[in-house]
Amino acid sequence: MRGITKEFPGVRALADVTLTVRRGEIHAICGENGAGKSTLMNVLSGVYPFGTYTGDIVVDGEVMRFAGIRASEQAGIAIIHQELALIPELSITENIFLGNEVATGGRIDWVEATSRARELLERVGLREDPDTQIKHLGVGKQQLVEIAKALSRDVELLILDEPTAALNEGDSRHLLDIIRTLQGRGMTSIIISHKLAEIEAIADSITIIRDGRVVETLDVGAGGVDEDRIIRGMVGRSLDRRFPDRTPDIGEVFFEIRDWTVQHPAIPERLVAKSASLTVRRGEIVGLAGLMGAGRTELAMSIFGRSYGTYLSGTMFKDGRPIVLHNVQSAIDHGLAYVSEDRKQLGLNLLDTVKRSIVSAGLGKIARAGVVDDTREFRVAEDYRQQLRIKTPSVDDGVGTLSGGNQQKVVLAKWMFTDPELLILDEPTRGIDVGAKYEIYTIIQALAAAGKGVLLISSELPELLGIADRIYTVFEGRITDCIDAAGASPEALMRSMTRTRKKDVA
Template sequence: MRSITKEFPGVKALSDVSITVRAGEIHAICGENGAGKSTLMKVLSGVYPFGTYTGDIWYQGEIVEFKDIRASERAGIAIIHQELALIPELSITENIFLGNEIEHGGRIDWRAAKLRAMDLLARVGLDEDPDTQIKHLGVGKQQLVEIAKALVKDVKLLILDEPTAALNEDDSQHLLDLIRGLKAKGIASIMISHKLNEIEQIADSITIIRDGQTIETLDVAAGGVDEDRIIRGMVGRSLESRYPDRTPKIGEVFFRVEDWTIQHPQVPERLVVKGSSLEVRRGEIVGIAGLMGAGRTELAMSIFGRSYGTYLSGRIIKDGEEIVLKDVESAIEHGLAYVSEDRKQLGLNLLDTIKRSIVSAKLRKIARRGVIDNSREHGIAEDYRKRLRIKTPSVEAGVSKLSGGNQQKVVLAKWMFTDPDLLILDEPTRGIDVGAKYEIYTIIQNLAAQGKGVILISSELPELLGIADRIYTVFEGQITDDIPASQATPENLMRSMTSAKKKANA
């Protein structure tokens, strides 16, 4: 790609960007959220068609002018977007072959499709019935279906935009091995990722983009490329620490969940949360660690107004009194907030403005006699824009126009606006660059410093070790350990995350 420039109304997303990818190599693209990485890949794949940008795309020795994504797919380029493009009501098989159906005599051969789907699912390490509807899969499993869908095509160049963002360490490693296997077959990959340890591990070359411009391309084989070197290129400076310094001021226990048991919404005989208990002190950041499918999200959502599954038993006690949270509205009224792991599906209405998104969880705070005070709404949104450093020319802009990190800040602002006592954060830094992560960690620590409690769910053990005061581990729906951060290590956390034996609290 040579001298690619792409503009949107009022914003130059790419300015004279160039990148060269060799056949059969794994080429990483790194940069902060909003740097232009995804925009560049949408130009390459025809999502932004020829004529909407300036510059040239050379592919297999000639200039190409893709008018749409189908044209790039016919040339052997497949893109897996950060925003999953699956249809929830269709099965895994139907999603994998949508637009690439296996047919005989003008009819779809569903038997052949299902067998092929089973083979593809095995390749990406997903043990699911191909007839399962997508809506019954978690975000991580949906990502694996997306990759299986891409493998159906005769791919020569595979573009992966944050492919491991929703995956745990084992699944991420499996995917990286899969990409290496494609490389061995001569397939080139372009990988966008904020997981710098994975980039360092797998990439042959790394192009760094900052503020819509190419900064440099690093040759990993030449040596001298590590996470600190990549960060320096991304943010234009060294980060002395990945986590802000903090001296916690932890008070008394104010929130307790006792013997919490939740039933699967579709499979009554399956318990997704089993007799689990936890507590949170004022000013405390409590981590929850567990492998994908362990029941972390199910636990959080069921506490937050029984948003997931069927309640069977258990009590919630806040400030010494038992409370019953039968729905989301009652959870908000009792001072709870929940930042979902899937900000696009559950955290935001992508048709809304930034302004409306920020105030949406508690509209009556800005209403007078049932009518929204537009001036107050704008003022509050503008205040959060400045405080959280949301990069946008105006709070009147659509939230869909923001980068992932800035969208996440809008979600945080939305729940901060409700003035919660307990903030539950489910993978709050998934798909976010190191600079934005640091800012979000600072926001979390500031909330704790105000005497609020924070529950932090994360698949990244270093993140939990870096920011949490205490860490619960979850295995197969059950809390298996309670470890002070000072005593926690990746090894003892993993041991408790993979053991069904319930241990005494530390």
């Protein structure tokens, strides 16, 4: 790619970017949220067609002018976006060949299609019946189906945008192994990722983009490339400390659940929370650790106005008094807030503006006689834009145009506006870069310093150890341990996250 420049109204997303990828290599692209990584790959894959940008795309010495995604696929280029483009109700086979059907005489040959799908699944190491509906697969397996779909189109260059962002460690390792295997068969890959340890382990070259420009390209094989070196290029400075300094000022217990038991919404015999008990003190950051499927999110959502599952038993206390939260509005009224792990589906309306998104959970605070005061709405949104350093030209812009890190800040602003006493954060830094993470940690610590309680769910054990005061571990819906973060280790957490029996938990 030579001299690529791409502009949106009021924003130059890419400025004279040049990128060179060698055949057969795994080339990583790193940068902060909003740096232009995904925009660059959308240009390469035809999502942004020729004429909407300036510069040249050159493949094997030939200048390409892609009119759309299909044209780039015909040239052997395919992109797998962070939000997977699979249809849940269709089978694996139907998804793999959607738009590229195996047909004879105008009729789909399902026998041949299923046979080819089985071969493709074998290539990506997925042992599933091709007739299985996508909705019955986990996210890790869905990623492999996307790769199989790309392989069905004779792809030579595979672009993966945050392929492991939503995966646990096991699924992440398996996916990276598949990418290495494909490389051994001659496949060229470009990977966008914020997981720097993975990038360091798998990439042959790393291109760093900052503010729409290429900063540098590193040759991993030449040595001297580690996480700190990559971070320095991404943020323009060294992040010696991944977590801000903090001196906790922890008060009395103000929130508690005892013997909290919740039933799965669709499988009555399965309990997603089993006699769970935990406490949160004012000014305290409490971590919730567990492997994928342990029940962390289910527990958090059930606490937040019983928004998941069927409540069976247990008591909730606030300031020493029992409270009953029958719905989300009741939870908000009692000073609870919940930042979902899925900001795009559950945290935001991507068709709304930044302004409306920020005030949406607390409209009563800016309304008079049931009518929203436009001036107050703008003032509140603008205050949060400046306070949280949300990168957007205007709060009237669509929230869907923001980068992942800035969308996450909008979600935080939305719940901060409700002035909660307990803020539940579910994977608040998933899919965002180290610079944005540091800013999110600063916001969390400021909330704790203001006397709020924070319940933090994270799949990254170093993150929990770096920011939490105490950490509860969860296994199969049961809280198995409570560990003081100051003296804990990832190994100690993992032991408690995989134990079947509960220890005495304070």
